[in-house]
Amino acid sequence: MSTAVVWFRNSLRIHDNPFLSWACNSEEVDSIVPVFLLDGYLTSVRDGEIGFNRFRFLVDCLKVLRDNLEKKMNLELKIYTGGALRNIESIFQNLDGENNFLAYEYCNKPRGLMLSSQITEWSMKTPKNCIVKSFPAVHTLLDIEKTISSPTYFDPKSMKNMERIFMNNFDVDSFGYYNINEPIPVPNKTKTNANVSISVNDISISELELELGTLFPDRLNERHYFRGGEDEALDRLSRKIAKQEDFVNRFSKPRTCSTNLDDNPSEPSTTGLSPYITTGCISVRMLWKECEKAYLNGEHTKPPESLHGQLMFREMFYLLSRSVDNWDKSTNNINCKNINWDEYDSEKMDSWESGMTGFPYIDAMMRQLDETGWMHHLGRHAVSCFLTRGQMWQNWTAGRDVFEKKLLDADWAVNNGNWLWLAGVAPFSMPYYRIYNPCPDSKSSLNVETKHANFIRRWVPELRFFPSKYIFEPHLAPLSIQISSKCIIGDDYPLPILDRKKTRKENLARFKASIT
DNA sequence: GGATCCGTTGTAGCT
DNA sequence: AAGCTACAACGGATC
Structure with a gap:
């Protein structure tokens, strides 16, 4: 009797899934236990490192995975929280028989790599005979x-x-x-579901939903723009x-x-x-x-x-x-130029994250990110340039953390790569003097209705009655316009937190001084 | 080996 | 009113 523990790490699907297909098709395997290990995920949510939309989306993904495994393959997905290594150890302690397998996909992240090697090390010592099968190129x-x-x-x-x-x-x-x-298509043959009866750290989808509701009670009724799964x-x-x-x-x-x-x-x-x-x-x-x-x-x-x-x-x-060593760090990273960023300024950072900088285009993007978990790539360019070399002169890692918390597509390798790129510190083609304008629509000065202006009205409703001519820099509107637009700048919507032209000029010089 | 080209997406100000 | 020009000017690859 041989059981394969099929460990879903990055790839929450049953189609084109080499490790799942292997377990289903291998003659060496008699039964299967599909598992997902939350590892430190819930701690990260509780600590505020992972936000509402990301958590909500993951729960959606897991629910669909559970249902598909059950409906199409008659397998029951087990979800565990707590340390992944301890989870694996206790699962195998509870498996009968020998020649059991752990089939999993490669993970590029530091924590994932460490787990992979710890598991390999442990598997060589275990008397319960766990054969590790790692699948590359799944994700x-x-x-x-x-x-x-x-x-x-x-x-x-x-x-x-x-x-x-x-x-x-x-x-x-x-x-x-x-x-x-x-x-690879969805496996057309399956195996019996092995019964692992460990209750320690076992967590169900409904318990995860309960946790979501407890942590974010005021967000549960929001419209979800992307459904996971x-x-x-x-x-x-x-x-x-x-x-x-x-x-x-x-x-x-x-x-x-x-x-x-x-x-x-x-x-x-x-x-x-x-x-x-x-x-x-x-x-x-x-x-x-x-x-x-x-x-x-x-x-x-x-x-x-x-x-x-x-x-x-x-x-x-x-x-x-x-x-690249220290890929996610701004020091000791050969892909990151040394820039003398300002100390972390929590007031500035808060206004950036909450969409209260007084720059409507930036604020609209940041509010969209918070509500939907998504932002267009050019918006990402604009807000990251604004935070770093453009205006705020904050370290890119501070912005990276906010994206990591809120973006549904937050991906450790990609998110860090894009911030390195946009902050202008990476050896990719990004001339540092190419600074994005946080008030970008030249047509607005002609009082032409533009997509950008409508976008701002959608996400910064305080400004919904503002004419396009002033909507990018509403503090420049005469008071009469502010009154007729039902929004007094400095009262109903913030004044700009900085002088965009002055900071642009200063920062350009600072950046140049830092790299030469 | 010095000059030139190129790199996924620029801005401001003028006419 | 769209298109031009000036700005500022990296760093590696290629010729």
Whole structure:
């Protein structure tokens, strides 16, 4: 009697799931226990490191995973909280028989890597015979460890570099596309569900929902813009990719902003798939292949702007997160220039995080982030530039933490990579003098209704009666306009926390002084 | 080996 | 009113 413990770490899905499929198909396995280990997750939520939307989304994902495992494979997902290593040990102590397996996916994060090696070490000592089977490239296209240990590997910092790495790892087919494996279908045979009766740290979905309600009682009735889980992910894939050939072929990341900043925040102008990629509700391989199907039918954009390009940047950050020491630090990180950022200023940081800087475009973005867990990529550029080298001169790690807490697509490798990039401290192409204007719509001065202005009215309702001409810098509006717009600046909406032109000039000089 | 090009997405001010 | 120009000027790859 041999049992496989199938440990879902990043990939909360049953399609294209190599470790689950292996357990279902292997002759060596008689029964299966699917598990998800919260590890320190609940502590992070309680400590305020993970916010409402992220927690809510994860619970959704787990619920759908549980239901799919039950409905389609007659397996019961077990969820445990507390230390992951201790969970694994007690699960195996309660398993009968020998030749039991632990099938899990590779994890790139420091804590995950440490757990992997601790588990391997423990498995070699355990008399209960736990055979560890680690599956690489479940959450990424590349096998991260294999790629970075290749003698030809070097830290990539451009799309050209990534293309070289892809060429070294994948053959190119007769159409000129990388030969990336087809996704694995949902296993069509299953095994019996092994019964592990450990009650210690066992936690149910309804207990998680209770916890969510206890921690965020005033947010439970909010509208949820993204529903978590594999079903929603596959549905979105079908809606936005499979049935949208033109959209896929024309996709160009820098030019997706014209349609996003409207009053329909539930439908981004990009794919809106990022929360599902982060949680592994959709497999990146499947997304890659779906894009390729559209590409085969005509002209299409290319990396870096294309959807394949976006996925390649994700691979780039996963590689760097492993090959660059201190990837998430602003010191002792070869990918981070030493900038003399100001001390953490909690007043400034609070106004940035809560959308009360007095810069409506910035505030609208930050309020959208808090309510929906999502922000358009150009908004991310604007608010991160504002926080760091543009205006506030705060360390990028402070902004990174806020994104980590609130973004549904928060991903350790990608989030840090993007902040390094946007703060201008990484060796990626970001000339430091390219500073984004926090009041960006030149048309507003002509009193033209713009998408940006409507976007601000949607998310900063204090300003909903303001004319476009003044909506980016409402403190410049004459008092008569403020009165007729029912919003007195400094009273109903904050005055700007800083002089954007003055800080821009000073910071440009400081940045230059820091790097030369 | 010095010059030139390039890098996923700039801004301000003028006409 | 969109398009031009000046700004400020990194750092590695390529020729």
